[in-house]
Amino acid sequence: MRVSEHPTTGAPRRSPDGEGAADHPTVQLPRQQYCADPPAETGDSTPSGSFAAFRTEQQAPAPGDDATGAVPQTASAESPPWDSEQATGPVAGLPRVDPTAFGAYYGGPTDPPPQPPHRPEPASHSRYPELSTSMLLRQPKPPPSEGWRRLLYMLSGQLVNLGEGPRATHYNDLVARVNRPLRGCYRIALLSLKGGVGKTTITATLGATFASLRGDRVIAVDANPERGNLGEKVPVETLATVRHLLRDADDIERYSDVRGYTSQDSSGLEVLASDPDPAVSEAFSADDYTRALEMLERYYGLLLSDCGTGLLHSAMSAVLAKSDVLVVVSSASIDGARSASATLDWLEEHGHEDLVRNSVAVVNAVRPSSGKVDLQKLIEHFSRRCRAVHLVPFDPHLEEGAEITLERLKRETRLALTELAAVVAEGLPSD
Known part of the structure; x- marks a missing residue:
């Protein structure tokens, strides 16, 4: 339907049902001002301008029109300034018309203007990513x-x-x-209820693997309340212990001050040994461990704690409260697996369910022929309770019990330690 403000007088009007019934001639009305308020209702029966403006008209065919009866239509000369306010009184004369009702006809809200294609902002560190080296140069194999x-x-x-x-x-x-990026200090605790399963050996080899592959400072702390032997796994450079570090805490202001209390191996791992006298080390409380940890985490990116077998010791509460991940060590034997499972039970019963679910179980010193022990069932058991389970094969160099050198380990052992480090590193807090 086309709108005409200047209908042709005397042209026949078609009925709404499409029949060509003749109607009375249309009367031309003077132009109305739409910007003013509508006139008051009167008794005049003259058709209003709204009907004159919106009446469907058909003009008489011109002499040059084709025989099909196509009629040229006249367009409105100017668009009236529609009043969008809603009428409040009786409507007569010129009612207010909502143009959104004819949005499709006038190209309104139903036909929004085309928007430009979305172009994401380039990264802040590169204004032109397409001009980066990886995009312009072929990377050599x-x-x-x-x-x-x-x-x-x-x-x-x-x-x-x-x-x-x-x-x-x-x-x-x-x-x-x-080598995942690390934010802050990542604290790893290695523990087991049973001694002799290689917990201290795993602490030294895992720390040495991290130190050799990463550029961060890595330190292993002997948190065994009894006489620990972690300091014997690296070349001894000092006789200082964690007790001496706490005694001189007020004089430590930089990394070089802490370095005087640690021993370092060829991989870069530093070890803070415990006191060799069991009577003195028994006084190592939870507050002492917390103080030492808060001091060391300012200078080191990775901190490994070699815990003892006594889970009820006061220092163990501080170790568990300050640990990001637990590594539970077991041997490839029935009693070793039962002790490791009992360690997990004790942790769950004392409110450390989150640490258990995020822990890593390590079956240490697995020989090629493990006898009658079904290792697959061990793996399935710890897989249901821990985040990951890892096997470390038997190695003659580790069986010596002396200082550990990564270069002397077999290829299979070094690969297994690298896989263990990769599993533990999955929890590193990064930006």
């Missing part, structure tokens, strides 16, 4: 680092580069997981 691929690469004069093999690729992925 890293050369192989071992095996026959490395030999072929060298014999061909570095022309044949097949890239890393599956084993090297897996190791590189583990190293990338271990």
Whole structure:
């Protein structure tokens, strides 16, 4: 339907049902002012301007029109300034018309103007990401680092580069997981109710693996209330212990001051030993451990605590309260697995369910022939209670019980320790 403000006088009007019934001629009315209020209701029976403006009209065919009867229509000369306010009294003359009712006809709200395509803002550190080095330059394939691929690469004069093999690729992925960015200090506690399962050995080897693969400062603290032997796993550089560190706490202002109380191995792991006298170390309370931890976490990114077997000792409460993740160590034997499971039971009964669910179970010193113990059932048991379960194979160098050097470990043992470090590093707090 087209709107005409200047209808043609005398043109026949079609009925709404489409029939061509003739009607009386349309009377031309003078222009009305829409900006003023509508006139008051009168007794005049003259058709209002609203009907004159919105009446459907058909003009008489012009001499040049085609035979089909197509009639040219006249458009409105100007759009009236519609009043959007709602009428409050009786309507007569010129009612207020809501233009949104004819939105599709006038190109209103139902036909919004086209919006420009969304373009996300570039990252703050790069105004033009498409001009980065990785986008403009073809990245060279890293050369192989071992095996026959490395030999072929060298014999061909570095022309044949097949890239890393599956084993090297897996190791590189583990190293990338271990090197996750770290915010603050990440505290790891290693514990077990049973002695002789290799808890101190796992503490030293895990800490050395972190120190060799990451650039952070890594320290292992002997939190055993009895005589611990963590200080014997690294070359002894000082006879100072955690007791001396607490005694001189007021004089420590920088990292070099703390370094005088620790011993360091070739991987970069530092160890803060406990007092060799069991009578003195028994006085190491929860407050002492908290003070030592608050001092060390200002200078180190990773802190490992080698706990004793006594879960009821006062220092253990501070260890559990300050730990981000627990590593429960077991041996590949029935009594070792039962002791590790009892450790988890004790933690759950004393309100540490979150630490148990986020803990990592380690089955240590697994020999190629483990006898009649079904390791798969051990793994299934701890998998239902812990976040991950990991096996560390038996290694002759670790069986010696002396200072540990990562270079002397077998390839399988170093790979297993790297996998363990990658699993533990999944909980690192990062930005």
